[in-house]
Amino acid sequence: MTQHHRLETRELSAGYEKRVILEDVSLTIPAGKITAIVGGNASGKSTLLRTLARILQPKAGNVLLDGNSVHHMPSRKLAQVMGLLPQSPIAPEGITVADLVGRGRHPHQGVFSRWSREDDRAVFRALEATGTEELAERDLDTLSGGQRQRVWIAMALAQETDLLLLDEPTTFLDVAHQIEVLDLLVDLNTAQGTTIVMVLHDLNLAARYADHLIAVGGGGIRAEGAPQQVLTEELVQTVFGLSCRIVTDPVSHTPVMVPIGRHKAVEKHKDAAA
């Protein structure tokens, strides 16, 4: 079973070059749970994830893992505890699935250490967990978008970390594959207790699949907590500037955001929007 680690930010300010996008963010990622970061375009949700993953240096404040700054601890040691799947990862042309997934073992290998039985086992487990065993010898380029995303997740799984950060793991996937990927992450979370933090575009999928929502907007955290508490009509109005109704998902009993918009609404909702 996975160890639980405490990932938190303290008075964190983050951004790019001279632009500060997030200011004074203090939050704690619940261990062993699935957290989804939501927000509008350029709201800073990716910035937050990338700073948590020590890709971006903070402008001020700290990101702490079990009390130690992730930006100051040895990168390889951190990579044995926390994995990252960027938004559009790149791979060399002609790489096979097995080779790519095997590269997830990087932090567990030394400069001259050879590929070990343990590496083999980790790769096999990752392929099995993502249902990609049959693709092992295939070229990544020949796979469909959904298969490819499963393989990337397998690579992150082969890293065998207790925490996994994913930047929009469902982008560019059709709805069936989005559900498939999110189900897979829930499998991982329930089977191994892996703490998952992901940026998601789709509010409704975020509300359905996450235990914990973080809504980012206006340079900070607008709300965080269980989806039922966070996803409200007021919050969608402040974060996205969009009038909406919140109804209950008949399948999962989680909140569902239904946008109102200027057209197509029957009269009753138009009044509400006005």
Added chain:
Amino acid sequence: MMRAERPHRFAGFAILLGLLVLTVGLSLTVGARAVPWDEVWAGLLGQIDSIGAAAVAVRVPRTALAVLAGGALGLAGAVMQGISRNPLADPGILGVNAGAALFVVIGIAWFDISGAQNFLWLGIAGAGLTAVFVYLVGATGQGGATPLKLTLAGTATSVAVSAFIIAVVLPRNDIAGSVQSWQVGGVGGARFDTLLPAVPFAVVGLLLSLASARVLNALALGEELATGLGQSVALGRLMAAAGAVVLCGTATALCGPIGFVGLVVPHLCRMIAGVDYKLVLPLSTLAGASMLGLSDVLGRVVARPNELDVGIVTAFVGAPFFIWTVRNNRMRGL
């Protein structure tokens, strides 16, 4: 279970090792003068009583130089393509060989420097400074050192440095001849007393470069993912680049700036072995040694009784390959 069980990976090593042995054999026996086998053998043993045997004795250091420089350039090219994630990167295109040449030429023209050891240090210093310069120019502006910006910076630097070399040499009739033939790139004048001091440099460059295989494998997944995998991007690039720079500086100091070996060889090796740098790097070393050795043999044969410098031959072989690479859209990224 699924790695390293591909038989053709080991077949690649066997084939390239065989090719290298064949290359050495040809390089010792083929030349402007056809030498019968007994005289080849005599020459190898150092008995230079006949003209044929004497010719062979000269070909021994020449062959050693071609193998050493070719291996260095092939390996350096593979490392540079890995660092820049650019299929067109090569010690010539990134300006590193030209930088090494500039330092050696300035050393000769302005400071009267001579001696194999001094040329080696000059070559490595020139290669290193040019690499740093190209990287800094390529890293300015948004997005940092992208493959495209590195290539543009390298190409521009290469052209500028080459022009500067001409400017340095032109007013100096006394050295123009010797510098010019060196500038083209040749292995014909090889002697063991200039070759031996280069061996330690080549070994250091070889070890640094081969040790960076797993770094390059991580960098191939992009900076973000490499960081996520615990690889320090800056440190990894620095180590790999240091290896390549030492190799380029050494090769250039020995036989002038030779292009295209570092470009062609890694591509061929990737076709054989795939994308794993743990295989591509050693294979590129073997293949680079063979390519330069065979190019030298070809240069001796095509213009009998004269010889073509090996740098001209590699350009003739490499330029069409370069064009093919650019046109072939399978090579769009590493």
